[in-house]
Amino acid sequence: MKEIKLFCPGTIANVSCGFDVLGLCLDTTGDEMVIRKVDTPGVKITKIIGQDLPLATEKNVAGVAVLAMLEKLNNTTDGFEIEIYKNIKPGSGIGSSAASSAGAVYGVNELLGKPFSNHDLIEFAMKGEELASGVPHADNVAPALLGGFTLVRSTSPLDVIKLNTPSLLYATVIHPQIEVKTADARQILKSKLRLKTAITQWGNIGALVSALYTEDYELLSRSLHDEIVEPIRSILIPAFDKVKEECKNAGALGSGISGSGPSIFALSKGEETAMKVAEAMKAVYDKVGVAYDVHISKINDQGIKIL
Amino acid sequence: MKEIKLFCPGTIANVSCGFDVLGLCLDTTGDEMVIRKVDTPGVKITKIIGQDLPLATEKNVAGVAVLAMLEKLNNTTDGFEIEIYKNIKPGSGIGSSAASSAGAVYGVNELLGKPFSNHDLIEFAMKGEELASGVPHADNVAPALLGGFTLVRSTSPLDVIKLNTPSLLYATVIHPQIEVKTADARQILKSKLRLKTAITQWGNIGALVSALYTEDYELLSRSLHDEIVEPIRSILIPAFDKVKEECKNAGALGSGISGSGPSIFALSKGEETAMKVAEAMKAVYDKVGVAYDVHISKINDQGIKIL
Structure with a gap:
């Protein structure tokens, strides 16, 4: 696979009584993202449509999340281009940064043949959250990556549990x-x-x-x-x-x-x-x-x- | 039914992270209790074997719990005698007072033809806990009455949930x-x-x-x-x-x-x-x-x- 197109859902963190631990994933609200494997090593954000956000890899939540992942793999040879189509407004409180950072690591993981589980990916996506808010929290990236309701029991070491989702x-x-x-x-x-x-x-x-x-x-x-x-x-x-x-x-x-x-x-x-x-x-x-x-x-x- | 003999289990409250809300019920550790319907109205503790505890109804956790229950029913005509065979030591931390107060209301409820659900009985048994410790807490009487693991979401209004118990x-x-x-x-x-x-x-x-x-x-x-x-x-x-x-x-x-x-x-x-x-x-x-x-x-x- 050379290219992947993703739906990156919005998420609701905290969910009333679950401050800093609970989150849930939305179904019809989210961004789209295209990730392409290219010959030039590294990560390049080539396009952001819908919002005025930094294209520079180190200043973009998707960029830093993927860089953290490639660093963990000691991967200095693969290259990726990312296009982000934002529907979720930054600062809205439904996980705009999480959609981008979670989507980016999910997509790159797919293109690399899934070296990581979705649970593993949370830690990389949290680097994006750290860039966005100063705190590497998991309560939006976890439900984006795992779906449904998630509970962050611990961030260090990372221990995220996917809960059951009532069908109605x-x-x-x-x-x-x-x-x-x-x-x-x-x-x-x-x-x-x-x-x-x-x-x-x-x-x-x-x-x-x-x-x-x-x-x-x-x-x-x-x-x-x-x-x-x-x-x-x-x-x-x-x-x-x-x-x-x-x-x-x-x-x-x-x-x-x-x-x-x-x-x-x-x-x-x-x-x-x-x-x-x-x-x-x-x-x-x-x-x-x-x-x-x-x-x-x-x-x-x-x-x-x-x- | 004129007489009932009960096993009144010990319980573990708090269960580490669940301070004041979680509790679980033991199976082979507990008291026995005999409750008898008699003609004289009111509640009489006739015998306590195994521990030196007050026989006076108003000073006994089983006594006050049953009195609270009869008061709720406006029942001034029925009479009960209670014999308590204590195996759980008071002050041990495995719900000695709860075993007596929960057992007493459970038994009297049976003899009266079950006017109350087990969940309803918690509130009466809590009166015994109040006498014993000064606080009308439910985290021992709830697992004694409902069995398994229980979670006290709220005491006012009372809202206790029975959780699942892993079989092993x-x-x-x-x-x-x-x-x-x-x-x-x-x-x-x-x-x-x-x-x-x-x-x-x-x-x-x-x-x-x-x-x-x-x-x-x-x-x-x-x-x-x-x-x-x-x-x-x-x-x-x-x-x-x-x-x-x-x-x-x-x-x-x-x-x-x-x-x-x-x-x-x-x-x-x-x-x-x-x-x-x-x-x-x-x-x-x-x-x-x-x-x-x-x-x-x-x-x-x-x-x-x-x-």
Whole structure:
């Protein structure tokens, strides 16, 4: 294989109670990427359509991720050209950088005959996340690479678990057109918390993981709750509480901040409810006068797809 | 039915990373209890064999639990006599008070024709825990009543989930003959913790719950880890670090403090390993010169049993 074309999905990190550990993969929201094996060694980003992002390999998240991978292989002979067709807006909170870095390492791994497992690739893709936000986190690249719901038990050593994905689960995401940088959203968090609050959180995350396996949508709904990060970060998001309230009224199982925001996600049982939730979200921002994008997607259990 | 005889199992609360939310039920370690319907209304503890515990209904954990249940039913006409045959030592950390309070409400519920579900009974049994330790916690009474592994998502409103129990899982428990009061063990905990530490903990609890469903013993092993409570409470337990080390050397998946101690539990895949772990634990305390009891038990997926 000389060339590969990929769908690189958007992802929702944190998923309410799973701050820094949980993530899920979207199905119909994502970038496309073409990766071509060429004779000149090294990595070259030849084209980025849709967003104004750096082409220089060392400054591009896809570039640094692939460089980390080639370095691990001591590969100084192979060369790759990457074209990126961005649909996910940087700073939207649905894993724009992760889609590019995960997609790039996935594609190059395919072209090299799969020297690495998808789990192995997470570590390289995290180099892209480090470039984008200063922190080499895995909670977007993991679901992009593994699909479905993922849990990052540990980043050092890396230990990522793919959880079960309930078959009727849909995500609705609204992206108000304001930018929140992951680095800024991280800075406002408090470094300490009460033990009592932490216990509530790990009760919820344990219950959420259980609900994913038993496909218990009611339990999923009860456990989609975050007392730690959401109350602080939601201040940065226009009309957050109102959107959340209307999601619930429209039948969503729960809602929260997608990644570090400003996108708000809701999970629903069934596509019909997910569409009603989208209408409810839109109505709030129409009233407030904030421009937005909306995505409705089944949870993508496969992750990155070869087109 | 006029009389019921019960096996009231010991339980392990917390289970390393699941402080205040996780618990599991033992199979061969527990008390027995006889409950008899009598003509005189009210609750009378007529006999306690094996331990010196208060017979006065209001001062006995079984008594207050049943009173709470009868109050909820507005039942002022039925009368019950309770005989308790204690095998679990109070203050051992394997749910001595929970066995009595859970057993009592379970038995009375049976004699009344089951007005309540086992999940409902947790709330009444928690009244016994409140009497015993000052805190109405559910992490021992829940596994006693539901069996297997349980997760307390919330105590108010009460929301307890029964998780899956891997079929080859065994617990080994060693009880060094010193007493640690739950109330004391609670007091030494810090009220705040670092967000980073909390994230590690909820990554582990999420992974542990996943491992229970997928019966992934290696993941279970990696996630049986507690950076918050164990480092503090283990100071109260003789030779804790050495016991833990020897459990690992003997092949245990992991080990930790049972409840608030001083008992130490280890989980193993298969009975043979659980027995080796018991020998390893005993060897440590033989050397140190601390008297002990040891229990080896399959995880009891049923909970309280009618004999």
